[in-house]
Amino acid sequence: MFHLKTKKKQIMALDLGPTALKMIILNCQKKPPQVVDILFYVYEQEAPALNDPAAEDFFYDLLIRALGPYRNRGIQVAMSLPAEMVIRQELQLPRTAEKDIPHAIYWALKEKMEQSPDIFQRDHLVLGSSRQGQRETMNVRVYLAKQDDVIRIEALFDRLGLSIQYLEPSDISMAAVLVHCPPPELGENPLVMNLGGEGSTITIMHQDLPFLSRQVGINTRTWSASLALKKGLDEEAARQLIHEHGVSYFRHRFDQLAEGELRELVFKSLETDIQQLALEIHRTIDYFQSSMHKGKVEQLVLAGGGSRLPDLDHYLAETLGIPCIVYDPLEQLDFSVCRGDEEKVAICRQQAPRFTVAVGMACQD
Structure with missing residues (x-):
């Protein structure tokens, strides 16, 4: 991680995605870690790339609205750096x-x-x-x-009265969250598939480190665009269909269900992309096991917004022959002192896989 200042007991971890902000403040001196505050904030419009000079004003206005209570309080911030x-x-x-x-x-x-x-x-x-x-x-x-990117980010948070403590590549955060908040019975050399809106990352862990990491061009936003184009839908309607049905046709294709045709339509529109996803995972596993001699990949862990696609875990487990889980980074955290109302916490819990990177940053020593 790129350390910039000294860390305090609590830190605000921010993951600024293309469509939503994920924020969490953890007290990691408690066991299990205590959630002080948490927020899932959807943008009103698509965000520009963070390394675009024009992004500063966009994110300044956004963060004023989303993080207003924390302005000018000197709270330290950890932020995920996009792959680019x-x-x-x-x-x-x-x-x-x-x-x-x-x-x-x-x-x-x-x-x-x-x-x-x-x-x-x-x-x-x-x-x-x-x-x-x-x-x-x-x-x-x-x-x-x-240098220019980092200076621009520091300047943005200085304007907000917040203090950037470190900037972190997402694969380090992915490793940290599995170390500090592991799912039950985490297998040896787990492969973490972080499916994001703009891009996805495949990371194979070995001895608690992100041993092999690679970016892949598959992203969830293209799925709804593809379905919309093929079936003459608007993208929001396509996104809702995908969110509802995912690849469930693969699992229930022999069921005589009323929504069977709709499930099949969604699955067929996604099939090529899902097959490509499985192929990329297979290639990564094959390279790791044949070239690096660090043992077998025993588990596939799905994270990020795309992991919530219905039955994607079952499809990948059957296709690749490896146990697959959808990871919930919030499952083992203590919400008893979390500020805010129950509705806000409930929304964040529904979006739990999208908090994987943010929780990993907040857990860093």
């Missing part, structure tokens, strides 16, 4: 470099850094060791962020 704002670099460093890894990273990336002087700072994860011939090496993933 993070450069990931995989390195193999000599084992002798472990005494000063940042220095070794600097020299390994010196040419790249000189070619891109606007790169702000870097952080890294040590993913383990390997041997090439007689030489033992460390596998390191380096995260780089651009």
Whole structure:
């Protein structure tokens, strides 16, 4: 993570998606972690990309409305960085470099850094060791962020009277939430499929770290657009049909149900994309198991808004032959002191898979 300031006992974690804001404040000194406040806030219009200079005014107005009570209180904020704002670099460093890894990273990336002087700072994860011939090496993933993007985000929160404490790539948050709030009986080397509105991330965990991460072009927004185009619907009607039926036709295709034709229509419109999703997961698992020799992937964990697609977990489990669960990051949290009314909490609980990244950020040490 890109640390900017010193962390306090409580931190506000923000995940600014393309259509909704997810916010949670946790007290992680309590066991289980206590939810101090939580919010799911849907935008009135589609958000611009966060690294677009024009986004500052959009998000300033949005955050004033959504987070008004917290303005000018100096509360510290952790925020997820979208994939397009993070450069990931995989390195193999000599084992002798472990005494000063940042220095070794600097020299390994010196040419790249000189070619891109606007790169702000870097952080890294040590993913383990390997041997090439007689030489033992460390596998390191380096995260780089651009200076202009980070300065723009800091300026936005300064205007709001909030203090950015760290910015974090989403795959680190995904790992953290599974470590601190694991689902029951989490299998070895779980694969986390984070299905988002703009893009999706596949992450395979190994020894509590995001060992293999990759972005895939599949996203939930294209599904409703595809159904709308094929069937002459407006996108909102298509989205509602998908939300209601998902891929349930796959599971209930032999049932004589009144809505059978509608289920089939939705499934057929999604079938190519869902098959592609399964293929991307299969390729990732195959590469991990055949090339990295870290054991088998024993479980598939669905997260993000797309994980709520009815019966997607059953489809992937049967297609891939791996147990699959829809992850609820809020399930093991304590809501007894949460500020706000029960209706707000209930809305957030309904959207629980979309809070995976935010909860992971809030759980960081």
